[in-house]
Amino acid sequence: MDALKEASLDNDEVREILKNTTDLRQYSRQIEKEFKDVENKSIEDYIAESQNIANLHNQINDCDEVLERMENMLMSFQSVLNNISTEITQLQRKSVSMSLQLTNRQSVKAQLSQFIEDMSVSEEMINIIMDTPVTERDFSNQLNVLNHKLSLVKELSFKESKSTNDVSEVLQNLRLKSMSKIRNYLLEQIYKFRKPMTNYQIPQNAMLKHKFFFEFILSNERQVAQEICSEYIDTMSKIYYSYFKSYSTRLTSLKFEESCSKDDLMGIEDNASKGLFAKTTSLKHKSTIFTIGKRGDILNQQLEAPIIVPHAQLKNRYTVEALFRSEQYALVDNACREYLFVTEFFMVRGAQAQDLFNQIMGKTLTLMIKNLETSIHDCYDTIAMFLCIHLIFRYQLMCHKRCVPALDKYWDSLQSVIWPRFEHVFRINIQSIHDCDPTKFNKEMGPHYITRRYAEFSAAIVGISEHFPNELVSRLLLELQNEVECFILRMAAIFSTRKDQLIYLINNYDLVLGVLMEHTRDNSKEAEAFREQLNARSAEYVEEILSPHFGGIIQFVKECEPYFEKNQSEELRKQERRSLGLVASFSANWKKSLEELNREVLLSFPSLLTGSQLLQLALASLVQYYHRFHKLLTPNARAQLTNIHVLMVEIKKYKSNY
Secondary structure (H helix, E strand, O other), X not given: OHHHHHHHHHHHHHHHHHHHOOOHHHHHHHHHHHHHHHHHHHHHHHHHOHHHHHHHHHHHHHHHHHHHHHHHHHHHHHHHHHHHHHHHHHHHHHHHHHHHHHHHHHHHHHHHHHHHHHHXXXXXXXXHHHHOOOXXXXXXXXXXXXXXXXXXXXXXXXXXXXXXXXXXXXXXXXHHHHHHHHHHHHHHHHHHOOOOOOOOHHHHHHHHHOOHHHHHHHHHOHHHHHHHHHHHHHHHHHHHHHHHHHHHHHHHOOEOOOOOOOXXXXXXXXXXXXXXXXXXXXXXXXXXXXXXXXXXXXXXXXXXXXXOOHHHOOOOOEOXXXXXXXXXXXXXXXXXXXXXXXXXXXXXXXXXXXXXXXXHHHHHHHHHHHHHHHHHOOOOOHHHHHHHHHHHHHHHHHHHHOOOOOOHHHHHHHHHHHHHHHHHHHHHHHHHHHOOOHHHOOOOOOOOHHHHHHHHHHHHHHHHOOOOOOHHHHHHHHHHHHHHHHHHHXXXXXXXXXXXXXXXXXHHHHHHHHHHHHHOOOOOHHHHHHHHHHHHHHHHHHHHHHHHHHHHHHHHHHHHHHHHHOOOHHHHHHOHHHHHHHHHHHHHHHHHHHHHHHHHHHHHOOOHHHHHHHHHHHHHHHHHHHHHHHHHOOHHHHHHOOOHHHHHHHHHOOOOOO
């Protein structure tokens, strides 16, 4: 755009020249003259300023020289700096190299110092190992150091290290001396067990205090370690066997002189000449074999009671389970302590610990199993055997809490001895009830003594097995319950009237239920079964005793209620004459009938509570029949019926305080 403007101006100037001048050559000469004048003037100005220009030139030359010198100086500085940088880099490399060398030397020095310390044998160590008794702390400390040196030399010998040649002989001599002293000490402690009346916990604690001794021997001379272990096994095996053999024999002498026999079964007749209760109660402090009494305390408060000391209890006699508890608790205490000692001192675990324990206690455990087989062979005390089984459960759990699984097979062996005998005796008790002849018993409506035996026995078994239920026991209890129910029904059949039969059934069911609820949970299967039977027979008995006194009203209600429900008023009016007779009879005799009911019920049942409950049940049923009867009456008959309030006032007089 600017170029267009300049071209436009030039054209204007040319037009102006052409307008004012007609001769272009003349105009050209004029222009040249002007250029010449300007040139001359410029030359004059330059000549006038020549001195200044010369000075400027000199100054420029001086500046060039100064800049050149500065450039040379800077180049020199650059060269020096390059040299310094190179030197710094070299110094840095040397520093890193020297630092690495220092680190390596320090590492070598530490390892070499430790190696020299580990390999060297001080005079102090030699003197202590040779002269100091093994029970001193210094000996134990130096023995640890010696064991470390021996391990190091053994490791280096595999690498054919020549440094071991300098100290190998000295260390071996110290090893032999240490082994000799430790062996003598440990054998001395083991021989202490053999002294009569020795409390072997004392030497065991001494050995545990120096348990590193056996570790040292085991790592340096296995034959000596095996010798010590074998000597300990032989000694302790004989000690335990002798102790428990003597203890078991002495405990046996404390058993009741008269034990239960095959004549003491649940279904055996109880007579004056030879009966179960006559026999068992003749023994001082002994309960019957079907009643648990306080024998169950052996599973709780007496589980960890002190064991029986035979020579201090010569005048006392104990039950089978009490002697069994004492013997097994003594075994648990000794076996647990022995197992823990063996695992800690001989440094064994798992199968090795079990094997070592079996070598020590095996003969003793076998002896105790055989003793149990002998004593249980002729045992007929089912509760005692069941208590023994549950003692086994609890002692096995106790061993597990102490982290001692070594006795598990032993407990299984004991159970395999007791369970078959328990089941056998249980079944012959069931069979004895099955074989009972009801005609041989007295004709009494009170609870039968066989029923009482069953109630006490069943409550005992159920109570014992609450924490450790067993399918076999549940099955046997069910079989026994069924057999007893059949026996009760067979016994009830000897009575001629239904009312007497019901009284007998209620008395027996009530006895069983009362004993079961006293000793077991209310919702046990056995309690529920007899509760159902009792409720059914009680309802039937109420109908039986109400019938002689109020049978007419009861029959009228049952016959006429369908008419009322179907709104057959005409049929009900036809019964008015009959209902008036019933109303008259009821109004005349109801008080006397209540008195006779009260007397009859209370005389029929030995338990005042049971009699009272049945009386209240009968009176409640009577009130219900009264209301139903009242509803069926015509207005005329209803007006003659005794008022309900009068009836209720009289009934309240028979309310029991039991």
